[in-house]
Amino acid sequence: MVILEKGNKKLLNAWAFYDWANSVYSLVIASAIFPIFYGALFRVSEIEKVEVFGGEIARAPLISYTTSLAFVFIAVITPLISGVADYLGNKKIFMKFFCYLGGISCIGLYWFSLDQIYFSLVCYFFGLVGFWVSFAINNSYLPDIAFPYQQDKISAKGFSLGYVGSVILLLFNLAMIMKPDFFGINTDVDGAAEIKAMKYSFVSVGIWWIVFSQYTFFHLPIGTKKESPRKKIILNGFKELKLVWNQLGENIKLKRYLVAFFVYSMAVQTVMLIATYFGEEEIAWGTDSERTMGLIVSILVIQLVAIVGAITTARISRVLGNIKTLIIINVLWAIICVYAYFVITPTDFYIAAGFVGIVMGGIQALSRSTYSKFLPETKDTASFFSFYDVAEKIGIIIGTFLYGFVAQVTGSMRNAILFLFVFFLAGIILLFRVPKFQEMK
Numbered sequence: 001m002v003i004l005e006k007g008n009k010k011l012l013n014a015w016a017f018y019d020w021a022n023s024v025y026s027l028v029i030a031s032a033i034f035p036i037f038y039g040a041l042f043r044v045s046e047i048e049k050v051e052v053f054g055g056e057i058a059r060a061p062l063i064s065y066t067t068s069l070a071f072v073f074i075a076v077i078t079p080l081i082s083g084v085a086d087y088l089g090n091k092k093i094f095m096k097f098f099c100y101l102g103g104i105s106c107i108g109l110y111w112f113s114l115d116q117i118y119f120s121l122v123c124y125f126f127g128l129v130g131f132w133v134s135f136a137i138n139n140s141y142l143p144d145i146a147f148p149y150q151q152d153k154i155s156a157k158g159f160s161l162g163y164v165g166s167v168i169l170l171l172f173n174l175a176m177i178m179k180p181d182f183f184g185i186n187t188d189v190d191g192a193a194e195i196k197a198m199k200y201s202f203v204s205v206g207i208w209w210i211v212f213s214q215y216t217f218f219h220l221p222i223g224t225k226k227e228s229p230r231k232k233i234i235l236n237g238f239k240e241l242k243l244v245w246n247q248l249g250e251n252i253k254l255k256r257y258l259v260a261f262f263v264y265s266m267a268v269q270t271v272m273l274i275a276t277y278f279g280e281e282e283i284a285w286g287t288d289s290e291r292t293m294g295l296i297v298s299i300l301v302i303q304l305v306a307i308v309g310a311i312t313t314a315r316i317s318r319v320l321g322n323i324k325t326l327i328i329i330n331v332l333w334a335i336i337c338v339y340a341y342f343v344i345t346p347t348d349f350y351i352a353a354g355f356v357g358i359v360m361g362g363i364q365a366l367s368r369s370t371y372s373k374f375l376p377e378t379k380d381t382a383s384f385f386s387f388y389d390v391a392e393k394i395g396i397i398i399g400t401f402l403y404g405f406v407a408q409v410t411g412s413m414r415n416a417i418l419f420l421f422v423f424f425l426a427g428i429i430l431l432f433r434v435p436k437f438q439e440m441k
Contacts, residue, residue: 011145016161017158025209032170032295037112079241081137106206107203132389142372165208169208257323258391264424275299279349284345298350298353301350302357303357313361334425340414
């Protein structure tokens with residue numbers, strides 16, 4: 001295999017193509033079809049609670065707690081993997097492992113049922129783990145394969161490829177769900193054919209993810225080996241995080257940016273995780289079919305608009321700079337939270353989805369590339385991006401917990417979504433405190 005040099009167009013495209021491969025998970029499973037499937041499964045079974053670990057738990061807390069636990073696991077294991085990868089000098093082998101773990105877990109969701117709740121939750125759990133850990137490792141490659149002036153553009157391209165690929169697969173799955181007979185999916189029970197089609201969509205995600213990731217794995221470099229005593233290998237990642245934390249005191253720009261990112265990302269990721277659940281519960285849909293179609297259409301709106309949003313944001317950042325652009329995006333997010341509080345009809349929800357799409361792709365791509373620009377000159381990019389990833393995951397844990405807590409106490413998801421306004425407001429204030437820096441054109 002020919003080793004491609006840093007900045008090589010083919011290498012950059014191969015790195016960005018992993019977004020095409022794995023983004024189908026975040027759209028089809030995490031955002032669109034699985035939340036609908038999960039709710040439909042309980043409705044068809046005509047139950048609201050299941051027995052888990054000797055007690056009964058309602059459907060919403062069950063999936064919420066499983067998600068939170070998965071992110072706790074991800075936050076702990078990511079620095080561990082970073083240390084082992086540095087010791088072995090082979091980031092790619094770990095990226096492959098978690099990619100395949102995620103893909104196989106998606107295929108396992110085909111057998112998701114309330115009668116096999118433990119196996120079902122394990123597949124859901126490791127699907128999350130596989131997606132986020134492999135995504136974090138791929139992020140850590142960015143400074144290794146792209147020069148600073150290339151990073152904004154290739155980061156945006158990656159997210160755009162992810163949106164396009166995931167929309168293509170979602171459209172196919174939507175056709176399969178709405179017209180199961182055409183695809184040979186027939187059952188005698190009303191609604192069962194649609195649920196069966198949703199299960200096939202999970203299989204399609206696993207196959208897509210594994211197959212298309214091969215192009216990325218073929219071209220990405222293996223990684224750089226770091227000398228370290230074997231007995232310290234397990235703790236290396238955590239020690240590296242401590243070193244990164246210590247270096248933050250010397251890099252005021254990076255430190256202040258990370259604090260701002262931690263706060264606003266807490267709200268961004270929470271919105272992305274609960275948007276479909278919010279739409280299913282709070283919007284005045286008609287029939288179950290209208291709910292399914294409406295929610296998937298809204299997700300499609302988000303993905304399609306996000307393509308334009310990611311590219312447009314990258315162009316605006318070249319004129320205004322990364323920080324000013326991030327401030328503008330956070331202002332838009334804050335407005336969306338207030339608007340969502342008053343959303344009732346499907347039309348209102350579609351409008352909200354359009355605005356979410358504009359800012360979602362932009363804030364993800366720009367946050368990643370801005371962090372990369374702030375990094376000091378170092379070959380140890382894995383530890384810095386591991387720190388970035390752990391901060392993001394801790395934010396998700398806190399954000400989803402607070403969202404659930406507010407919803408439980410007030411009895412309304414609307415109050416919870418409005419509460420997220422506080423995080424965006426704080427993010428705006430903190431971004432204003434980030435010192436100016438000379439961005440490479």
